[in-house]
Amino acid sequence: MNSKFMNFLENMLLPIADKLNNNRYLSALRDGFMVALPLIIFGSIFVVIANFPFLDKMISEEAFTAYQNALGPASAATLSIMGVFVMIGIGYKLTEHYGGEAIYGGVVALAAFLIMTPQVLDGVSGVIPTSVLGAEGMFLGIFTAFISAELYRYFVKKDWTIKMPAGVPGAVSRSFSALIPITLTLTVFLLIRIIFSYTGFETVQNFIYSVIQQPLTVLGSGLPATIIAVLLIQVFWFFGLHGQIIVNSVFDPIWYALNDQNLSAFQAGTELPNIITKQFIDSFLVGMGGSGMTLAVIILIFMIGKSRQLKELGKLGAPAGLFNVNEPIIFGLPIIMNPLILIPWLVAPVVVTLITYFAMYSGIVPPPAGVIVPWTTPPILNGFLATGNAWQGGVLQAFNLLVVIVIWWPFLKILDKNYYETERKEAS
Template structure:
């Protein structure tokens, strides 16, 4: 391997390893996964309630009734995703710091609620706007409150663990039941932590924003989500994922751990608009990244490459790799080809490995921007869902499945000449091995 290549590789691998080993990013990743089974349930009910042509099958009244019956399922799961993220951060942060994780999660949630506005504006029939107290707005528990929730959860868990480590706790005799003893141990840390958040809430009432939610959203969340939803930022993310994978690092985990808060927020905005029957605001979402990149055979969209190996290559080695990898590739699991071809540190296929995803992201982005393909609705579709079906579910339309087939064709065209070149080299090796085998038998 050339010295120049090593100079490029080594710093990148060190940077990737630092991201992968970063405790904060690991905690954030695990916290998002806490909500996964809940959002899947909410997504299923949302898909059923908004199934295409449902009004033709059940009638408008029947479709409206079904929507009303199933609506609370998505509201109680997907629309309050920030609540689950807060609980997850509090739990995993406290667990990492060797503190009681249950109390860490509970204190983090209470801290988040403490700084969340508890009133909403309601417009009466005559057009008069009145403020209704003792009410939590759903959007504050979902997309709009995501960044506040993450910051509050990390700070609350940190304060709880820091105070606990200082031994500012109430010690109970050994004869006291463990549940009671733990409650008293958490009493002082909880009171001090929540006092800090109460002071924050009171302090922001004297600012032009009135609360920390609007302050964070205006100064941080809105600009970051706007940046993260751009095509340039998305292409940089995809390029980084591919480069990291090329050097043997799990690019998806590393890049997603940084950008998931932005992508998830964009997803929640689309979901809320979809539930309200409004125009979807964002092209780039978590589902855009997963369904229209990973959903074409795994990272690097390698399903078409596996098909080429299995059915269009002549060498025994490549054909065997393709056929062994094909069942997993149908469900977007491509480690067999990444390490079996291999793709890692294989300069022969570096160009299609990077080029195909970049081209496809541009194709899907412009197809959605021009209205040829509907935007993703915010419905959570498991990344292992096979091609075409996943595209239909993510966009609630057949066009979503068709654009995935277009992507598959693009990957096929990009990979074919490079894999055929690799196949010719491997075929010569097969012929050489056969000749050597015949020669060895003749000697005997």
């Protein structure tokens, strides 16, 4: 690999990646999703259980409806309103970053969002539609969390607080100290709501959805943008940076919104609207041994590996790789800054993205059903669950693994030969 080209990539990408990785807003966004992730997975598990394959054929229609109704609150109280948990997490983490009382950053973010949310449904006041608390309201929730945390921090920094005398319990003192900053912050959002009520958009939700969320969602659901995102993940990893964290910080709000649309359609029994979703990336790319689908590399090591280094690496990486943990391969092969494997590292995920997309576009394989499958779920089972318990999803993952093995074969053969010859020289 040309050293000038490698230096060019390194000089161009590393500063960008470093800035993205250390950006406080992207970090808070990433950590906010991590706060919500256990709840999202809980809801997704019960969506899978509620739609267990062939169960509707095994019991009566009334029994099946009662069964689904009994399990429904699990996803309705978590997955369907995941925006609430994400915005609390963002407000909490951003305020924590500034060294403030993080819990107040979280609750003021939620309160600010609710102030701007119309509490009317079908003419009945005092009712909040759950749809705006989920992926539909995600973008507004994200912006609200950022702005509210910044305003809260600004007012605290100005020392516009109530000082309680010594001897007052700490919880009481902190509560009164947060009173004025929270009041001023929420007043700003109340004014914003009033101003928008006099515009053609009527609500902030309508403005965000029309001007920002809808165009970005259309872009993020397309194949070209997905391929770019996948390539960036691989390139960042090649230079030793966590590509998923960096790229997902930007794309996750879009992919989760698309995921939620599919989940609603899946639960309603209607056609799934999107192919590209959060689970498309997580199951059919990351969910096959980790970033770069390195489970295929481990399988290939057992098939053709002769060098002691690769054999030992295969034994070490196999148990973790089966559950999509691939740090042993990334750092042990190594993948980072290794020009011998740059081509398969970049090409294989793009090829698999194209195969998966067109398999789903043609109807051979169902699109992801919107359920969030735990990222440690082994391949085959992962694809089965992600597609709403469709066997085609598991078969597609198996086929993709074979494709990755074929792409990697000549490059791993060269690498293994180099290691083997080096070991022989050292031994002699």
